[in-house]
Amino acid sequence: MSTKKSHSNDPATLVGVFKQMKPPMSGNPVFSAQIEQFWDAQEKMLGEAEVFAQHWFERRHEAVRTALQAARSASSANSSDPSNALQNMAEWQRHSAERLVADAQEWFETVARCAAYVAESEAEAVEKTVDDVAAATKSASKSSKSEPV
Template identity: 35%
Template structure:
């Protein structure tokens, strides 16, 4: 198919790379922003990995606690209702503590990752940042 003069779409991979390179050369700040973007991505991945490792450690503890509770019930006889209640209460208490820690650490993860993202966004001129780097908060914009 013949290419029209007004058709600006790249026709091949080489032309696509050329147009990308031209765009980057036209805006030197784009290279800096791209580098900062990937650095922020790296920090977010590191934070997520730290959270995931702790989460899996707690899941392992939960499994071990459940096995321990089953062994206690099987070993001491589950015929004693008071013993059953005590064992299950102990297991539930540990589970609630782990879930509370999960929720707290997840909230902290979100806060840290949001901080990383929004710090980059503000430095790139987002949220009403002025050319002088000031956010313009408190100004009357009417």
């Protein structure tokens, strides 16, 4: 008795599905432009995500460095005057809030650019698909009107 289970999300199964889809999709001008534009948009969005992540990590590193400086300053402050320590911590918190605002602002800008890529990509794909279908239809109508040999 076999105990091997079949999983529909098995990579071998997915490869088989994509192989089955390839012939109808590759020969069909409707899918060609859509596929190309989809992957082009994916590439642009990955680039945007990479830039955002890089800036986010830079801000987090700055937060850690400045927190360490504030902690050192607070611990070395004159114990008879805790206002200096409180001022250092308040300054760090203010800059932390600024970093959080920068995170949110850059995130919204990144999402907006990605949405624009998708919209532009979709518009280009539709335009190319219409042109390809029109050309294919024109070519098919010419060949159907030709005289037999």
